[in-house]
Amino acid sequence: MTSTFIILLFSQVALLLQGLPRAVSLQSPSVEATKLGCPVDTDIAPCICTVDSATAEINMDCSAVLGESELKRIFATDFLFPDLHKLVIQGTEIDPVPIQTLEADTFGKVSFNHVVISNTDLRSVASSAFANSFPTIETMDVSNNRIPFFPFEILAQCEKLTTLDIRNNVLEHVSLLHSNSLRFFDASGNVGLQYEDEVFQTAPMLEVINLSNTNLGHIAPLTFAYQQRLTTLDLQGNSIDYLYANALKFMSSTPTTVNLDNNRIGTVEKDAITGLAAGSILQLKNNMLTDLPQDVWEDIFILLQGTATIELDANLIECACNIKWLVGNSVYMDTLGDGKECDDMTSIHDPSLINFINQHC
Ligand SMILES: *[C@@H]1O[C@H](CO)[C@@H](O)[C@H](O)[C@H]1NC(C)=O
Secondary structure (H helix, E strand, C coil): CHHHHHHHHHHHHHHHHHHCCHHHHHCCCCCCHHHCCCCCHHHHCCCEEEECCCCCCEEEECCCCCCHHHHHHHHCCCCCCCECCEEEEECCCCCCECCCEECCCCCCCCECCEEEEECECCCEECCCCCHHHCCCCCEEECCCCCCCCCCHHHHHHCCCCCEEECCCCCCCEECCCCCCCCCEEECCCCCCCEECCCCCCCCCCCCEEECCCCCCCCCCCCCCCCCCCCCEEECCCCCCCEECCCCEECCCCCCCEEECCCCCCCEECCCCEECCCCCCEEECCCCCCCCCCHHHHHHHHHHCCCCCCEECCCCCECCCHHHHHHHCCHHHHHHECCCCCECCCCCCCCHHHHHHHHHHC
């Protein structure tokens, strides 16, 4: 009786195995499906092409390429669907991808919506390298390369481009940005960057401008006055020592965070900082302010009225009768954040200082 049962069981299992298609037990079923739309793997190796099964977007990762001639050969292959979604060529800080130039024909007939070329040896980008992508490109991340000159003139033709991240290159100059779509511009970490005073006047949609750590020495009047949607201006870690009238005149209808931390600002002229919308924040930590003259600063405190919306930590302010106008006004004192603003490393919020000023001034 037991042996009959075992034979029966075996025959059941055998039947079951016969009924299964052989491929299922050998490989996962979805591998072939995700490659629809990509060229043959071997034609584009070492690039890897993948297709998002939900959106049908075709993406290429070419982080393993050994140079621009290889890149050119790969993009010269026949792409049945040349409208790629995203290109990634990304190395690491210690192991950058060894491509140096992008030429007019590097990408063949292919176009992209998003490009990330980061941590590579890239040092030259032809203005026509992305010509096929002008109508489609939305974001371009070319950070952490060795680019001294970027063809900023292409922006006028890239009508969907919202983001240009070119931080940590060796960029020497930014020419006028002509764009009605650009919202995020990051050129931080390009030490010694020069730019025209009118650089941003023709890019009115900018929301975020980052020029931190570029060794910037001065800000020309009205440099940021043309951005009505500005939310973030990052100028920290520069060499700015003096703010002239209208240098930071804003016309934005949105609250803006203005970061001037870690500069050498010693003097702020009257009307240097104007036009900030309610809710804006002014960061001036670690600068060289020695005084807060009422005729200059009271307007700024009225403008930024709020809770800790002005940060002056780590300055060299002489804290005596000169700041009576400030310590005597509770709204202004709320507006000033905590910090050691005074030249003797004390805080303007220090109760004994406030008592002293109230008694003696
Ligand atoms: C600006 O760039 C610096 C350096 O790249 C970075 O640390 C900082 O977070 C950036 N600021 C903003 C607002 O993104």
